[in-house]
Amino acid sequence: MSDKPLIHIIDDEDSVRRGASFFLKTSGYAVRTWESGVSFLKEVRHAETGCILLDIRMPEMDGLEVQQQLNERGVTMPVIVLTGHGDVGIAVKAMKSGAIDFLEKPFDTDALHEAIQRGFEQLNSEKDVMVRAAEAEVVLGALSDRERQVLEGLAEGYPNKTIAYDLGISPRTVEVHRANIMTKLRARSLSEALRIAFAAGMGEGRP
Template structure:
């Protein structure tokens, strides 16, 4: 790799900015850090292309607002959102708006690097989106109707109990269907399953 790939880190917590920047720099990336969404938006249009590590909960503008503004300005850098525990519904909103992935704090190095690789893969292969949709539709097609129902509930950001209530089944049955669909999709995380669902148009 002749030129290091650039990651823009947007988080109001200095400790997160420092630790993520150190982790990425020691893994061969360049980083730029910003203490707020407003600060990043001030630079975004003329910033060097790369991917964006964007915290959801920030003062002034939260991550969803920053993401919407990036979309409105035509800034196409792929976004990975950082969430606290219990922010899955918000993370789903971010992914519907185009985020590549989400990571729950505190995140592990391997998960971060995997998400960054996915983001740069999207940056390099946007033209392959039609094929990605076809592949995702094939993978969704192997799910049973009930497993697809559970996946739609996850796409809406609902917890297992809500999905169980909506479908008239027990939370334990939802857990079984959820485990089965993750296995059939070969998805190692909820965000990976959601990416497949969105690519297949299941969110519509």
């Protein structure tokens, strides 16, 4: 067992495993790679606790299915989802299932490092859910009613066009509201804004 923080990389692409492994090892992490979610699940009971980088698009069992299995087995290791498709709906599902972040491939190394740091912070000190929710409500207080409606739509996993149709506004206006939301919440990515929304109980209208 290494005294370095451990990262489990689950991705069927050898180039991704090698690239991410090299970056993380040179950043001071221990790394174990897995070619599939199935192989990881077979060994998870005996796997050393760490942070999981989980690819969404994999044969046999995709990342969401792996995440569901981890939840059902009571595995509480923090999960960071990797997607090459920028699918907001998939990212929302992953975060509703407990993922701490999602990153688009090819991922930014700074964003990856920050997400991993959050993962280990979560492992080391879980904050009380009620405290997180109260903090989120305070932050969301800066939003207008319309901006909260747009954020609710995003938390439901809807694309801009659907949100625009539901609210009777143009997709361009939704984009403007999204930009304002990011600024007011001081969120550097959609996943940061979604974390705040979920903590406040948004996005519970559909599974």
